[in-house]
Amino acid sequence: MNIGEIARRSGVSRSTVSYALSGKRTVSEATRRRIQEVIEELDYRPNAAARALKEGRTRTIGLVIPPAGGRLTYMQLEFVASVLEAAARVDLDVLLSPSGGDHDRSFERIVSGRRVDGVIVMEIRLDDPRVTTLQRARMPFVTIGHTAQAHEVCWVDVDYATLIGRCVDHLADLGHRDIALINRSAELLAAGYGPGHRARDGFTSAVARRGLTGVEYCCADDAPSGEACVERITATHPEVTAIATINEAALPGVQRALERAGREIPARFSIAGVAARHWAEEFHPQLTAADVPALEMGSIAVELLIERIAEPNAAPRHRLLAPPISLRNSTGPAPAYKPII
Known part of the structure; x- marks a missing residue:
């Protein structure tokens, strides 16, 4: 039970409940009694964390x-x-x-x-x-x-390493033997961006475990970079039939480049990744992905x-x-x- 539910049942705002509990501002006696009755009815007990916050300097x-x-x-x-x-x-x-x-x-x-x-x-x-x-x-x-x-x-x-590994396993189970990882930008990776390094580790491990051929491409976080990245993949590794990615912002460009190259999804090319649900559902066709919560x-x-x-x-x-x-x-x-x- 939280302050919002107490406020709803008491017919007051959350801030009024907070003031009644903390004593930071004056609340009318009638309102305070009504709030207290709801608290007793619900057997509400503020936890230690909430009590500590009441004493904070800034909230x-x-x-x-x-x-x-x-x-x-x-x-x-x-x-x-x-x-x-x-x-x-x-x-x-x-x-x-x-x-x-x-x-x-x-x-x-x-x-x-x-x-x-x-x-x-x-x-x-x-x-x-x-x-x-x-x-x-x-x-x-x-x-x-x-x-x-x-x-x-x-x-x-x-857990980017585990999730990209699962994407590779899924693609391998579908028969894909040559898979590319579209990571985040080279600048982010050089700066030690954690998800990018863990995705790389998970990809490398899964590719080795499944006996596949894997290549990695860094890509900036925008659609034009996604297009350029896929153009590089199809030019330098035309044998690649699938992509795993954590670069959600590049997905619109990835989609356009694959369509332009005649790589129909999923008949001639597959893609899976880790992305916000919004990006997965905006992809066409919708993206097989671990939806980041x-x-x-x-x-x-x-x-x-x-x-x-x-x-x-x-x-x-x-x-x-x-x-x-x-x-x-x-x-x-x-x-x-x-x-x-």
Whole structure:
């Protein structure tokens, strides 16, 4: 039972319930009694985390997002939306702060100025200086994604290695012997972008385990780059009959390039990947994919952060999610290889 349900049954707002519980603002005696009656009826007991938050200085958490100059992917926007929604359910405000490039001063102000009670950080690198900064400042924080030192911090992440491995297994079961991985950009990989490295590891391992031929291509996060990437694949490795990918933003371009090359999906070419459900369902035909549970991940991140604020010395908790592959229409039996002239 949460504050929202108490508010609904009491006929008041969530903030009124929060004020009645915390005593931070005056609530009329009649309203307070009505709220208390509902609480007793529901046997509601605020947990330790909620009690700790009532004593917080700001009732605000920070969400560190990629630089404002770059366009957020649909998945990144879902992370932002889910954090905002989960925070609102527990009467918390969210301060958005870009980091990277010329925006690091915003992140530094959040940490040094103690403008928030805790921080959620997105787009984590294997070796991420933001994590080190937060650890040194003793600021409660949670990451969406995890560093190479995963045991040291609280995080929620998708198991990209396992999921890409499952995509390869699915394609291999359909008879595909030559498979390409479309990863994220070379710049992100060079910077230590965790999902890209884990997808590479999962792909390499699965290809070796199944005795397949695999090639990897890096691709920027946009449709034109997806087109160019597929053009390179069909030119340099025409024997490839299937793609596994984690680059959802490139999918529209991948689709256009395959159509232009005469690689009908799934009759002459198959594609599977890890993507936000929106991108999977917008692909034509719909993409066989592990749908990243971005909304669930943002909610989990807020939950973990509240716990961290309440008990900063508790052992870090981790959530690694591996959603099932949703079989849609973009994969089919491997065709006999015939060079396209």
